[in-house]
Amino acid sequence: MRLEIRLLGPLEVEADGDTVKIVGERRIGVLVRLALNAGQAVPAESLLSDVWASSSAATAAKQLHIVVSKLREAFAAHGGAEAIETVPGGYRLAVERDQVDVHVFARLSRQARAARAETADALFRGALELWRGPALAEVDAPWAGIEAERLEAERLTVLEDHAELRLAAGDHRALAGDLAGHVRAHPLRERPAAQLMLALYRDGRAPEALDVYQRLRRVMVGELGVEPGAEARRLHQAILVKDPVLDLPEVRQIMPTAPAGLPADIQEFTARTAEVERLRADLASDAAVIVIDGPGGIGKSALAVHVAHIVAERFTDGVIYVDLRGSTAGLAPLAPIEALRHLLRSLGLDGAAVPAGTEEAAARYRSLTATGDLLVILDNAHDVRQVRPLIPAGRGCRVLITSRDPLATLNNARHLHLGRLDERRRSLCQGSGGNSPSRRP
Template sequence: MRYRVLGALELRTGEGGPPWGSAKWRTLLAVLLCHANQTVSTERLLDELWGEDRAPQSATKLVQTYVSRLRQTMGDEAGQTLITEKQGYKAQGYRLAVEAAEFDAHRFEQLVEEGRRALDREAPETAAERLREALAMWRGTPFADVPPTPAVTAEATRLEECRLQAVDARIDADLRCGRHTAVLGELEALTAEHPFREELRGRLMLALYRSGRQADALAAYRDLHRLLSEELGVEPTPPLRDLHERILNADASLMATPAPEADRPGPAARKAHRGPRQLPPASPAFTGRHGEVAVIQALMDAAGDPEPGEGGRSVVLAAIDGTGGVGKSTLAIHAAHQLADRFPDGQLYVDLYGATAGQSALDPGEVLGRFLRALGVDGSNVPSDTDEASAQFRSLAAGRRLLVILDNAASVDQVRPLIPAGPGCAALVTSREMLTTLEGATHLHLDVLPQDQAVALLERVVGAERVRAEPAEAEEITRLCGWLPLALRIAGARLAARPAWPLRTLVTKLTDARGRWTNCASGIWPSASASR
């Protein structure tokens, strides 16, 4: 059996691909593949198959019919691959048993992880080979011919991001191999398509400089600087500014060619570079929260190297709670980036969709499957039982220094199986509600920003000159935004995109009670009476 989703959905049996009938067939298979080796409840399938439309009274029987026809197509009449999970005689859900070698998405992620590990051990030729093999599996947009559902859309978005990260890693490998001229055209196209991705811009600058085009490398930086300033009111990140300075000064070390792989440092010297690195980019507009960051850093200092005789120590666990838009995720990701070098065995990240409109909270078993594959477990060896998968995850984490970010949690039950147990490990959890029964957690309640930090955030996005020219209007904008970082960033981005607007224009628009809820694309827009 072969399943392909990196393009149009394909199911290939020994007799070739099936003649697809109803779109519901494709949707059913796609949703099951989004949750491969995990049970998908009948209720969830009804939501995915009919969405906001009212499901017919016979919907449950229709699902059973679709399952039966899909089994016939797969040659699985006995239900050994598409498994019915029952409670008594009643079907509670369905699980599609999939081996990594059968599923192009799982194989893609395996190859990408192998490529990243090769980069970590300074073997760029091997990394480039693995990453090229992974990217060659793509045939187009994931699930291209499947009607959109919450699960399919979320998984397609995740896979597209994984693809872009794999392209970036492959270009990094090519640059380390000295193939700077060969990647120039691709980098120019990618930076045009993704103008705000600073990693790609930095690789373009380096490739141009190594190709003898110093002026073009400096121009690429100026283009990004102008774009960030005009669109977002922020500066490039320190690593990119440092690269610009080195290119400006014609730093000869940037031209260094990589040493042969046989001459690279051994495993002991490379220890600090191993493990998955899944942290999303930190927000360039992050402002304030000095006290909270200090508390998190102090907590993480306790997650030192595991020592013999320290078996009584437990994982370090911080739980951040607060209302929507208050900046919980931004704080956790910012702190995690600052702490990353203390956890050389890896940083794992997942958005649990605990409070995301239109998304169902992720099942812990599905998240454990992602974590285990990221840590090198073959997909076919990931247990389908959540308790077994959790035990396997804890076993792998034991003796390692691992940081786990569990963002947007719905409940303690969702989080508990995902916590590593090693004394050198740590976890950061964010949620709307305080997870009071999460054992061993230090709780941080995140409030709205103080006035001075709210104005400082607006300056980061809009530009200090504009904000300081209208200080009263700037303070009024922060009040109308309820001092919430998310609302402030959205308001600031609107101003940054309209440099001719004075701040008082936005104040007028936000004061219009009829427009206040539609001015924010996220749906989060506090009333003017929001309490600080």
């Protein structure tokens, strides 16, 4: 039996395409609680605490057993009597997580944020299309209310992340219509209001964009007693003066000359021949992000700069170099907003046009690089959190990162581990032949 459970809207349960009718507040509560942890054990005491909060422990325990039996009977009618398993101390819904729409939504959202623009659009749309109404609406309990609020907050964030992508792709006309209702429903959310302002402005509707700001300001001052944030105020001012920075960017238009900030190459770089060829091949392929890791003093930076000089002519929009100071003695690692300011200035923005906040600056950076053909060197990275906002969006962009940390959780990256040359020579002498250096998958 293939069981499908949908919680992002009115509860729907299907077994091999046939509807499974689940009635009763507690049966629904137990099933939803198990589905939110699909494939994992849920302690009986957690079920009792959430679903039978007001009943005595003895009575509730017996009722839980009855409810599970009734759910099994409902599934048994469709050949799925073992859908709910008894495990030590509790119960488990024995389905794959992708059989519950909540988990599909989470997976698609993660994949969309890590994907390239052309793939991310479809993933974002797929995630949002799973929603058919308010989540967990049939369960009237405090725990369900908390979970529903969390899911709704994630939906709004995904919708706004997708809007950022659509703005960068030039979909402002359709986006303006889609965002209008969202902004009305959530009048205190500044991010979608700013997105709507920009979409309207790019569609030639500047007066309407200014009206959106005034409505936002009235609501924030009236209900919270505060002015809109710095980013919304800057956007408002830029619309008033018709600042060209608000126009849909083309990377080649905003850069009078391609950035070329690489440090000098080593004149006679004779070591690491195999590693150089590996990196050249990766940069010529579809590998968007490449990480060189290894201990301090191993030559990671020199290798990255050398390879960048070799391939620089291939990147028509130039090469940008940033020292992230991840392991520099006496200096704190560069904060993402500081690195983003460097990147945005390299792409042609002046100081006034660079957003003050990390989220806004990262969005601007993705927008500017969406159609780019750019090589970015992120040297001496501290950790994954530092580099994630610095990944450009364009399909033609490449990122070469050096770090003592392998950055193993960086999505869709290729990894090259750099060992010491003397260790590699010993390995070769012991019979390893011409094998390439150690690589991480």
